[in-house]
Amino acid sequence: MNGATAFLRRIAPQLVTLTVLLLLVALVFPGFFEISIANGRLYGSPIDILNRGAPVALLAIGMTLVIATKGIDLSVGAVMAICGAVAAAAIDQGLGLVPALALALGVGLACGLWNGLLVAMLGIQPIVATLMLMVAGRGIAQLITEGTILTFTHEGLIFIGAGAFLAIPMPVLIWIATGLLVAFIVRRTALGMLIEAIGVNPRASTLAGINTRVLLIAVYMTSGLCAALAGVIAAADIKGADANNAGLWLELDAILAVVIGGTSLLGGRFSIIASLIGAMIIQTVNTGILLSGFPPEFNLIIKAAIILVILVLQSPAVRTAFVFLRREKPSAQAKAETVAQ
């Protein structure tokens, strides 16, 4: 089988879902696809979706890798808040843009290192290990901002959130570039396969000579780095670091994006691109509900419904039922096989 077709087949469900959603929104809100250029920047609802979805998309990149190792990272929302605060504080202290960014990203990596050490060296369950930073992280962020919304006026930093390059908003460029870069790295090196091996069978992976611990730590550090990027963008977007609300509950959206992207919470096969489409699906639902005049209250209910549908489709019990059907009726084989994939 050709690699390209295999890839398309893998992301087809997500692509179809996204397309259908976009068409649905366009049906209710006819002007949806209109895009215009003003002040050297693209405007329009599709651009808005890409732009607003940047934080979740960035988080989803790291989260995909973490979940592929059978882990989970609950701390990314809090790490966003910390790193946004660090960037703002550094700029306000008079550091230049590059040192401030380096500092923020470095703190993100450090947060990831902390999580990774707890998981890989102490053997603490990922959900438990990352919960600590989830709880304490927002306090740390507030410690940095001293409880206020730490505003800044540095043009360079603001540009990251609100600027545009070649008419494309910076956040969009950043998440697409990061996503492609990470996807490229894991697929062009052996990382992707090794990560999947760890997620499916950690013991057998270790016996095959894979350095499981180091890889686990690296994966959590990647997640921390992505959260740092998202945090800087979120802060730059509002020209200030809001320790209370930056990234609030985004870890859940990121996990949801990964799950919509078809990566199993039980680890193993993953696709970063599919997760990114998943993030866009979530943002389309958010924006679509807003645009089409539905009360925004329905947003969460629709999300819950999406999770339920995915739950049922991914459920081991339901899969077993399919396998059972396949044994009973050979005619159902083809159908069951597509589902099993």
Next chain:
Amino acid sequence: MNARTLPLLATVAIFLIAYAVCYAQFPAMLSTRVIGNLLTDNAFLGIAAVGMTFVILSGGIDLSIGSVIAFSGVFIAVLLRDTGLHPLPVFAMLLVVTTLFGAAMGATIHWLEMPPFIVTLAGMFLARGMAYVLSIDSVPITHEFYDTLQGLYYLMPGKGRLTFIGGLMLLVFLAGILLAHRTRFGTNVYALGGGAQTARLMGVPVGRTTVQIYALSGFLAGLSGIVFSIYTSAGYSLATVGVELDAIAAVVIGGTLLTGGSGFVAGTLIGVMIMGLIQTYIIFDGTLSSWWTKIVIGILLFGFIVLQKALVWLTGRNGRALGAAR
């Protein structure tokens, strides 16, 4: 002494030391007035945390409780506003709804074999969404029955007030302790947390118990919602965001193993009190900022999780020797 009681003793010790430190600095903190407030202010959290204790003891997690509390408040407020019903039947209806909601999540977890984390995440979105659908705005509750409930208190020596909701929380804890340690259901919960497979082999009805556990958590989240509506005299769909995290923290700081099977309901009460004490201290101090609460709770969480890990490792050496012999 059982190694399993060590975290509980650590919790009690931390609470006593913390209180002693507070007292040394602000002698006013050792008064029934402060204690009364501690109980009242944390009543809704405590009640919800009892449910969370059972869930965590069984090896699960329930992310939905904050949303369910908010939903409960809005449900009550809207019903009282739009119908002529007395609060009591409204309470009854609400508790039926939230209990069924929890039971449905438990059933999904058991029969679809899905992780509790993701199932209750869907529940969290759903309950919050339903609250939004009922009303986005804060709906005030004005009913004389509420005034009566709010006015109910027992005057402790030293002029501290044990309010109705504070007392209710203590009652819930008492009931929770009995349920955990004196009923077959309670033993079954611990059994599930010790190992679902073994529990099944020993004859524990795993499916029924799972449904009961999440139903209990739903019921207590509903009750906590009632208490919260009495506490605030309003129902607001944006309220109590993140209470599930506070409840989880209280349970873990209370000495319960986050992976299940070990812990005490009474420990959770102390966990809630420790968290309340930190907040009270910060208020008394006046210069410290509220974010220290989160940081201190995070540090405590870390300490307890590492302590638990060490204990599991120590007691697990038997098991490892066993594994090595295979």
Next chain:
Amino acid sequence: MSESQPRLRATAVTKTFPGTVALDRVDFTLQAGEVHALLGENGAGKSTLIKCLTGAYRRDSGDIVLDGSVIDPRDTLEAQGHGIGTVYQEVNLLPNLTVAENLFLGHQPTRFGMISGRAMKARARAVLAQYALDIDAGRNLEVYSVAVQQVVAIARAVMLSGKVLILDEPTASLDAHEVRMLFDVVRSLKERGLGIVFISHFLDQVYEISDRITVLRNGQLVGSEATADLDRVRLVNMMLGRELEQETRESGRTDRPEGAPAIRFRDFGRTGRIAPFDLDIHKGEVVGVAGLLGSGRTETAEVLFGVAPHDSGRAEADGKALTLHSPRSAVANGFGFCPEDRKSDGIIGDLSVRENIVLALQARRGWTRPLPAREQAAMAEDFIRRLDIRTPDAEKPVGQLSGGNQQKVLLARWLATNPRFLILDEPTRGIDVGAHAEIIRLIEDLCAEGMSLLVISSELDELVAYSHRVIVVRDRRHVAELVGAEITTDNMVTAIASDERETAA
């Protein structure tokens, strides 16, 4: 004791799993007041038979008669209700509950719906007194030794069932004193008229406690005899058997490579797993390891490969010291290891045949130096052809292949790294006859190409067929080494069966 009506009689029990017949018309008879040992290697069908008796598996056919009436348990609880209780090696109790709770879980004495802790403890004390166990029933089970936990498990099983007690390797992790204590309990239960099934791989214990021995092999009944009439050598012969096809040779290969050994292990061992041993391996040599389950044969492999790193001794190759403190370092030194439990330790089920094959090589190269896709595909195709791996294509998830083909994929994974030393733990277990012969031929080919191999097997004929040298392991110690013409099944059986005192003398 009535010989006419046995306590339990199972006739022609058959159980098949997709691809294999786990039990083939096996008969089993247990008298009241009898300790009946059930013996056999891994995969012989012991646990399948037990699971059919206790309802954990549904048998395909066959009858089970308990005290004269036909029973058909659908799960373990139902079997318990009929009177059949089981105690497993990994104590199936809950360590986080108290001793009393473990004894009475699901049957706690209650008053007005409340459990009376005091009444329960008192009853627990009374029950445990029958087993001469004086412990605080209010404390968590985990604080007590495995032996005590075993007795508690037995007490629960007897209390809830009371006719038949199945002990599945109960002594595996007990010391000598604890075994004696457990056997006292077993004897007293025997006097009370229970029928006891005893599964163990410690022959000394089997001879000490059992009245009758039944041996299974490859899912079939080999024989059932009174313990007093069955000597050790014949028993080991029954267990390990000799029925490999035509090409069996009489003794091992004598064309042992000469010269300096390629890899030298001195005083190599790990406390609690395998006593320190010396081992020299030549280029192009096959060293067989013979021993019963639990003898230390798998432990030998795990210590060599760094799974359980050695804590004594050293290893060297070509005059240079080797570090072998993790599988990773072992792989770096050109070692390879196909573990016994393919499913949990070997294959990565969801990944494709290709990925499973390149995994170890890729891990050794490091993530920054990926094997090009074309090279991977070529490598996979090459091994699929060379080892005759039956798969529609290289992209099929390996978990969906048959056992024999999974084993070949694992072999391919290590062959791809071109190892100088390959350790195979039971490479032919649970695979069909055709694949079996192919793997043996492969071992011979690899050796001819100059690779050094260490092969662990419970098929003695197989060891004779390809080994230049055989190490016999018993009681976690290397007890004998047979070279060339000395390698015969008889010699191996004798070395395995001889008990401690004889060899020490």
